[in-house]
Amino acid sequence: MTDLFDATAATETGKDAPLAERMRPRTLAEYVGQEHLLGEGKLLRRLIESDTLTSLIFWGPPGSGKTTLARIIANATRAHFIFFSAILSGVKEIREIVKEAEGIRKYRGMNTILFVDEIHRFNKSQQDAFLPYVEKGVFTIIGATTENPSFEVVAPLLSRCKVLVLNPLTEDEVTRILHAALTDSERGLGSRALIVSDDVLAYMAADAQGDARIALNTLETAARLTKDGTIDLETAREAVQKKPLLYDKGGEEHYNVISAFIKSMRGSDPDGALYWLARMIEAGEDPLFILRRMVILASEDIGNADPRALQVAVAALQAFQLVGMPEGRIIMAQAVTYLATAPKSNASYTGIDAALAEVRKSGGLPVPLHVRNAPTRLMKELGYGKGYKYAHDYTEGYAAQDYLPEKLSGKRFYDPTGHGYEKTIKERMDYIRATKEREKP
Numbered sequence: 001m002t003d004l005f006d007a008t009a010a011t012e013t014g015k016d017a018p019l020a021e022r023m024r025p026r027t028l029a030e031y032v033g034q035e036h037l038l039g040e041g042k043l044l045r046r047l048i049e050s051d052t053l054t055s056l057i058f059w060g061p062p063g064s065g066k067t068t069l070a071r072i073i074a075n076a077t078r079a080h081f082i083f084f085s086a087i088l089s090g091v092k093e094i095r096e097i098v099k100e101a102e103g104i105r106k107y108r109g110m111n112t113i114l115f116v117d118e119i120h121r122f123n124k125s126q127q128d129a130f131l132p133y134v135e136k137g138v139f140t141i142i143g144a145t146t147e148n149p150s151f152e153v154v155a156p157l158l159s160r161c162k163v164l165v166l167n168p169l170t171e172d173e174v175t176r177i178l179h180a181a182l183t184d185s186e187r188g189l190g191s192r193a194l195i196v197s198d199d200v201l202a203y204m205a206a207d208a209q210g211d212a213r214i215a216l217n218t219l220e221t222a223a224r225l226t227k228d229g230t231i232d233l234e235t236a237r238e239a240v241q242k243k244p245l246l247y248d249k250g251g252e253e254h255y256n257v258i259s260a261f262i263k264s265m266r267g268s269d270p271d272g273a274l275y276w277l278a279r280m281i282e283a284g285e286d287p288l289f290i291l292r293r294m295v296i297l298a299s300e301d302i303g304n305a306d307p308r309a310l311q312v313a314v315a316a317l318q319a320f321q322l323v324g325m326p327e328g329r330i331i332m333a334q335a336v337t338y339l340a341t342a343p344k345s346n347a348s349y350t351g352i353d354a355a356l357a358e359v360r361k362s363g364g365l366p367v368p369l370h371v372r373n374a375p376t377r378l379m380k381e382l383g384y385g386k387g388y389k390y391a392h393d394y395t396e397g398y399a400a401q402d403y404l405p406e407k408l409s410g411k412r413f414y415d416p417t418g419h420g421y422e423k424t425i426k427e428r429m430d431y432i433r434a435t436k437e438r439e440k441p
Helices: 005-009 043-049 066-076 091-108 124-128 132-134 172-185 196-207 210-225 233-239 252-267 270-283 289-305 308-323 328-341 347-362 377-381 422-438
Strands: 056-057 078-087 114-116 140-145 162-165
Touching: 005 043, 043 066, 043 196, 056 066, 056 124, 066 114, 066 140, 078 091, 091 114, 172 196, 172 210, 196 210, 196 233, 210 233, 210 377, 252 289, 252 328, 270 289, 270 328, 289 308, 289 328, 289 422, 308 328
Parallel strands: 056 140, 056 162, 078 114, 114 140
Antiparallel strands: none
């Protein structure tokens, strides 16, 4: 079959190909980064060098070297290697691959490794199409994805693969890649003898945020902009294109960032909370989604330790709807810093969950007669409302009596923490419970 990946690669390895493509490492010796996988004695290096690959999933951010690793494996392995793009191909091509793999094994005695680029772009039924062939050993599959495989790869396929996590490249690693491109006369920019200071390279590496492709694209653009062969900081800044923040509103990073935001407020860290708020705003997250989560946090994590927190959160949501962006960020920041610095209690949250658990366990226990309403004569004759003590008729507005079903008498669901205003509530509840104990018949 025609290999779409190889056909594309063949047109991009000449002198007119982008610098990032020309500088793609061809061997493990040229590869930079992922030492936890490729260092001496590490798992992936051993699998490549011994040509004993099992089915794998490469999970890492853009520019971390997933496809490059696949190409290195293709060059190093004795297996027949097929590159397969989830963007360009579908189930029909899988059938052709199976036929090719079976033929290669039958007539040449070689195993087949199938590299599936952006495997998360396949839907469930398309991913399921791989299963019987992986199970039978028709081919070994290596998938590459920027998304969390737990969410994006079907469980049966995931259980047959080992997930290898690729980390974003460090700034030092990206700088090494830039140095290599500047000095390589065959594939890089070495023949131009460009002058680039360490500070400028550090700037490019920092801007790339761990993505080697972005760093090389920036260097290539800067090389085109310079007129005297020197790339200074001003030229580098001009070459830098604004990179969208890694934040997929439907993917894992969305949940990572909102989790960090909530946990920063819960942990009373206004600086962390403001940073993660800024990350979401800059990435284009829906502000109303953020504000709704703040309203939840105000009750879940602050509760009666500061009853005003819920008022602040709701007011912020309503005020934002009146004002919108960009001024709305100020309203959000005020609410975030208030919630982050407020005293914390989850007693209301744990209280309702405990009460729900009891209801599910004990079912519909009868309402005590003395707290039932008695709107009719028959109900009064049956004892509805008999013995009920009206709280306002008693000192301090409290009358000692039970309100829970008899079977649950004395059960506690709400346990104030003693933080913030809940300290006052706790003192009040301790007094009421002590009074009730004294006045028991």
